[in-house]
Structures are given as C-alpha cells and as structure tokens.
Amino acid sequence: MPTWIIVAALLLVNAPVLAGPWDKLREDGVHDPRSPAINRLQEPGDALSKLTPDSAGNMVRWVQSLEKGEINPRANLRPDTKIRLYDSDVMLNLNGGMPMVKFPHRQHTLWLDCANCHDHLFKAEAGANKLSMLAILNGEQCGVCHGAVSFPLTECFRCHNTAKPGGKPPRPSLPIAIPAGAVPPK
Amino acid sequence: MFGKSAVQRLLLVAMALATVFLVDIDEARAEYGDVVINNYSDAAGMRPAIFPHWFHRVRFRCKVCHADLGFKFKAGGNEINMVKIIDGQFCGACHNGELAWSVENCNLCHSGKPGTPTQVHESTVQKLAPAALQKK
Numbered sequence: 001m002p003t004w005i006i007v008a009a010l011l012l013v014n015a016p017v018l019a020g021p022w023d024k025l026r027e028d029g030v031h032d033p034r035s036p037a038i039n040r041l042q043e044p045g046d047a048l049s050k051l052t053p054d055s056a057g058n059m060v061r062w063v064q065s066l067e068k069g070e071i072n073p074r075a076n077l078r079p080d081t082k083i084r085l086y087d088s089d090v091m092l093n094l095n096g097g098m099p100m101v102k103f104p105h106r107q108h109t110l111w112l113d114c115a116n117c118h119d120h121l122f123k124a125e126a127g128a129n130k131l132s133m134l135a136i137l138n139g140e141q142c143g144v145c146h147g148a149v150s151f152p153l154t155e156c157f158r159c160h161n162t163a164k165p166g167g168k169p170p171r172p173s174l175p176i177a178i179p180a181g182a183v184p185p186k
Numbered sequence: 187m188f189g190k191s192a193v194q195r196l197l198l199v200a201m202a203l204a205t206v207f208l209v210d211i212d213e214a215r216a217e218y219g220d221v222v223i224n225n226y227s228d229a230a231g232m233r234p235a236i237f238p239h240w241f242h243r244v245r246f247r248c249k250v251c252h253a254d255l256g257f258k259f260k261a262g263g264n265e266i267n268m269v270k271i272i273d274g275q276f277c278g279a280c281h282n283g284e285l286a287w288s289v290e291n292c293n294l295c296h297s298g299k300p301g302t303p304t305q306v307h308e309s310t311v312q313k314l315a316p317a318a319l320q321k322k
Contacts, residue, residue: 037297113253147310149219
C-alpha cells in the first residue's frame with residue numbers, strides 16, 4: 001500500500017483534532033441541533049482560536065489573553081461601580097505534601113471583585129482559612145471557579161507552583177487525566 | 187511500505203499516536219464552563235437556556251455579572267425567570283435590545299436539548315462525581 005494512502009486515511013481520522021479542540025455547537029451534546037440558534041450563535045472555535053492557547057479548559061490562557069490585549073472585556077456596566085485591583089501574593093499550603101501555592105491577588109482581581117470571595121468564601125487573613133482539596137474538588141472554596149469556569153483542577157502544578165525549602169520542585173505542567181469512563185453518558 | 191524516507195516515517199508514527207490518544211475527541215462535549223439552566227424550561231415547553239461563559243468573558247470580566255449584577259456562583263441557583271429578565275434583572279441588564287439582543291429572541295438562549303439537566307457542563311464535579319451531582 002502506498003504511503004500516501006495511509007497518510008490520507010490517518011488525516012481523515014485525525015481531522016477533528018486538526019480542526020482545533022472546540023466542538024461545533026450542533027455537535028457539542030447540549031445544544032439542540034434543530035434549534036434555530038445553531039447557525040446564528042458564534043462558534044467557540046471562531047472566537048477562541050485567536051487567543052493564547054492552553055492545554056485544558058477552554059484551551060485559552062485567559063489571563064494572558066487579557067494582559068496581551070487580545071481581549072478587552074468590560075469591567076463595569078454601571079459608571080459608579082468602583083473597579084478594585086489588588087496586587088499581593090499569599091503563600092498557602094505551607095505544610096502539606098504538595099508544593100506550596102502562591103496565590104496571586106493581581107490576576108484574580110483583573111477578573112473578580114474582592115466581594116466575590118471575601119468574606120463568605122475566604123476570610124481576608126493569611127492562615128485563617130482551612131483549605132482542603134476534597135472541598136475544592138467538590139466545588140467549594142477555589143473549586144467554585146476552578147473546575148467549572150477558570151482553569152480546571154487537573155492542572156495541579158499551576159497552583160502548587162512553589163517548592164518548600166528542601167522540598168520537591170513542582171513539576172512543570174503535568175495534568176492528571178480523568179479516565180474516559182468517569183464521564184457520564186450524555 | 188515504510189521504506190520511503192525518515193520524514194514520512196516520522197509523520198506516520200506521529201499521526202498514528204495522535205489517533206490512539208485523541209480518538210475520544212469525537213465524543214460530544216459542551217464547551218468548558220457552559221451552563222445549562224433548566225429550572226423551568228422543560229415544564230414550560232421551552233428548550234433549556236444555555237449560558238456560554240467563554241462568549242461572555244471575552245466581552246465582560248466576571249465581576250460585571252457576579253458582583254455588579256449579583257449572579258451567585260451556582261448553576262441554576264439564581265432563580266432567574268423571564269419576569270425578572272424583562273424587568274432588567276440578571277440577563278436583562280444587558281439583554282434588553284441595547285447592549286445585547288432582547289427577550290423576543292427566545293430561541294437564541296433557549297437552544298439546549300430538551301431534558302438536559304441544570305449544571306455546569308464539563309466541570310470537574312460533573313466528571314468526578316456525576317451521581318452526587320444528581321442527588322443535590
């Protein structure tokens with residue numbers, strides 16, 4: 001069999017991958033393919049393929065996209081809303097087995113207001129919050145956003161990013177794989 | 187058949203690997219962060235509403251809706267209904283025909299498959315504990 005036939009066959013099989021990681025709305029499993037919205041709504045790939053790529057979630061580095069000016073999302077609707085930015089890092093997980101977490105307020109306040117987290121999710125005092133991965137994986141604490149909208153919880157070392165003194169260095173970016181069987185049938 | 191050139195052989199191996207590892211990409215999946223809201227839609231004979239986070243965050247920071255407009259971080263937890271939207275609350279703050287399309291474009295938001303449950307699709311909780319999610 002000539003090589004070009006094998007290459008063509010593999011190209012065909014891999015076409016969805018080569019076309020980008022975003023499903024068409026009609027094929028995404030939640031939109032009704034018969035809905036009149038299908039040909040009118042913007043396709044994810046049309047918008048997201050132009051932004052800084054990532055390997056998880058929306059496959060977009062949202063903070064980088066914002067900082068580079070690829071997107072310029074509005075920060076308020078009402079003119080009297082105070083836009084609050086805060087630049088301070090907090091070190092978390094000082095005693096756990098994983099590398100420490102350097103939590104950056106700056107990137108979070110680019111998107112969020114202080115009141116989104118304080119004080120109902122986190123007390124505004126270093127060390128005052130008992131954080132737990134079990135709660136986070138269950139959609140609480142950081143898991144309110146991470147694992148739902150902001151980068152997913154499979155990206156361990158994006159948060160656990162700082163070695164303890166004498167401890168293991170965080171691995172660059174090794175996502176854990178969620179086995180295919182764990183995904184519920186649509 | 188593998189005797190052509192090193193480049194061809196490398197290409198074949200790379201594509202075969204991609205086939206093996208990425209074959210489940212065909213499976214239908216909502217975009218990460220898509221929220222399906224089906225509190226009242228099915229009962230009202232409408233398709234469930236789909237809120238695409240990716241589309242909105244290109245244009246608005248999270249704080250616009252989650253601080254200024256008071257959306258709770260909970261899929262289906264805001265008790266949104268069309269009366270409130272027409273009154274300018276929640277989605278109606280923008281979807282009023284000025285900033286974004288207005289309420290008479292029912293089908294543009296109500297575009298989900300009938301029977302799709304309220305939840306953040308592709309979320310970690312949905313993947314790791316789908317049964318627990320249904321009990322809630």
